[in-house]
Amino acid sequence: MNAVLNTVLQARAALVERLGQDAVLTDPADQARYCRDWHGDVASGTVAVIRPRSTEDVSKAMRACAELGLAVVPQGGNTGLVLGGIPDQPDHQVIISLERMNRVRRIDEDDFSAVVEAGCIVANIKEAVDAHGMLFPLGFGAEGSAQIGGSVGTNAGGINVLRYGMTRELVLGLEVVLPDGSIWDGLTTLRKDNRGISLRQLFIGAEGTLGIVTAVALKLLPRPTQVETALLGVASLHDAIALYRRARRDCCDLMTAFEFMPPEAFMLAIEAQPDLKMPIAGDYPAYVLMEVSGSGLVDIKTLLDQFLENVLEDGMVQDGVVAASRAQGINLWRFREGMNEGQAMRGVHLRTDVSVSLSTMAEFVERTLFVLKQAFPDSLSIAYGHVGDGNAHINVLPPASADIAERQRILYVGKNLINELVYEYQGSISAEHGIGRLKRPEFEQKLAPAHKALLVAIRKAIDPEGRMNPGCQVLAD
Structure with missing residues (x-):
């Protein structure tokens, strides 16, 4: 232990000597915020946090780390959700934070x-x-x-x-x-x-x-000069996807966003932001948050009004509200963002980021929620996400009474249940969050030999010493 500590102290001193005191954080108290994940579930440590001010500074830092035999973990805003920017070998890795390079x-x-x-x-x-x-x-x-x-x-x-x-x-x-x-x-x-x-x-x-x-x-x-936002109540996720198909044809490339949310989304958002008020009367099995935008000579408001009139007449939408101003539109989006805050407030929980083909999305989500309900009857399982690109976030929130051991069990079992269904539907276990360290085991488990060989070959060709973010994505073994 003393030998490891001495090595770390020597490396810190060498980095300060080569890069300057201003560029290197060596006090663990100063390093702490760089060594925690976005939700605060995981904390680690590092030899040092290097904060360059220029590309030349980064180059100098990389050469110094190479000479000292240190691995490098690049870090941006540290908002990732798969532990891609958090060291997993604190005694051998430095963080290079780009926060000062902001011009x-x-x-x-x-x-x-x-x-x-x-x-x-x-x-x-x-x-x-x-x-x-x-x-x-x-x-x-x-x-x-x-x-x-x-x-x-x-x-x-x-x-x-x-x-x-x-x-x-x-x-x-x-x-x-x-x-x-x-x-x-x-x-x-x-x-x-x-x-x-x-x-x-x-x-x-x-x-x-x-x-x-x-x-x-x-x-x-x-820049769009016209933005129209609507929150719509529908009978099911199947209806939400049918509505998306219609909107994709009628609104074409002017549709900017099309999100689906369950009723629980509003409850969670209001828990996090109590000033929010339910914007739509009634309680519906599923909701769609839709946005259309454009500029120039296109009349976006008339386009959306005509679309909504048609789908209401056809029974595809049960009720809805259209933002009367951009401020009201932004307020509708607060429910989508506040839902994530509400989940975080309930403590450690299972967060996933998966994708399947849009044609199978409704069936996949319904099956997955059913399986999760059977496995964890006392937990809140919810699904929401981006209909237009087949990306669903299916999360499990354990009951408040669950201790950390029970929460970890739910995370482990729930993740495996969801992943197996993702594989069955030939989807992806990471739609937009990446692989990082968190998803590497299951990523490698299903990786075809030819696929892995290509990834390893690229990594070894560019980083033959394996110093760049080791433990992240596929291992170059």
């Missing part, structure tokens, strides 16, 4: 692009480009804390995927510091660049296992 380098209105540093908060990017009359459409609950570098590393999804795609579709170019400290400058904003393999795609979704993203060239779009 918007360039916004080009003619090119509809922006170049930003990896530590920029997603919400701040959206605000900056909005001032130029443009939109960066990536949107999710943690966007006020999440950094764009982490969003790229995890290929973040969110509520607008059905119209704009995952982060992968919004990235034009990258700047990356490789494991040996060299810098790859791929910050092009070209839409068409067919010069062989697209290297940027290797780093998107790699969760820091191949290098550290230090800057991102982003694709922007015209």
Whole structure:
């Protein structure tokens, strides 16, 4: 134990000497917030937290870590849900936090692009480009804390995927510091660049296992000048999906979001935000939160009004409310975001992020909830998510009386039950959160040999010493 401690202390001293006291946090008290996961369920430690201010600083830090034999865990806003940014070997790993690299380098209105540093908060990017009359459409609950570098590393999804795609579709170019400290400058904003393999795609979704993203060239779009939001009550998830099919045809690519929520979502949201009031009269088996947006000469309000009139006449919707203003629309979205806060308030619980084909989604969700109810009759099992892209979050909230041992049992058994059904429906155990350390065992368990061989070959080619975020995603054994 003393030998390990001495090694850690020596490594900390060496990092401070090479990188400067300002760049390195060595006090465990100062490191604590970087070593806890987003929900506070898991806490770890680290040799040091390095906070560079420039790409050159990151390069210098990577070389120093290589010389000292230290592994590196890149970290953005630390809002991930699969432990991708939390060390699992505290005595051998350092965290490199990009939080100080938060400059918007360039916004080009003619090119509809922006170049930003990896530590920029997603919400701040959206605000900056909005001032130029443009939109960066990536949107999710943690966007006020999440950094764009982490969003790229995890290929973040969110509520607008059905119209704009995952982060992968919004990235034009990258700047990356490789494991040996060299810098790859791929910050092009070209839409068409067919010069062989697209290297940027290797780093998107790699969760820091191949290098550290230090800057991102982003694709922007015209800012919508009209946004219409509706909350609709429907008879079932089957009806919600039928409604989505109709909306996809009638509203075309102007539909921005289409979320389904169970009745329990409103209860959980109000528990977290007591000022919220139920926006729709009556109690329905399922709800849809739908948004349509556009700009220019398109009349979005008339489009949505006509659509809703038609589906009400056809009996596809039982009741609904349309936001009278943008402020009211934002208030409707508070229920979707507050639901997650309400779950967190109930303590340790099972959170999943799975996807199946849209044609089987309703059947899959119903079967899964039935299986969970049979296994955990005293727990609250809920399903919600993004209808347009087949992504469901199926969570299990143990009863308040459950101790930590019982909660851990529910997490373990429940996850396996859900995963087996996901495999049966040929879906994915990670729709948008990534693999990280949390999902690695089940990811590797079902990985086809050829698939694993390709992943290992890429990782070994770029990081032959295995120093980049070890323990995350697939192991290069």
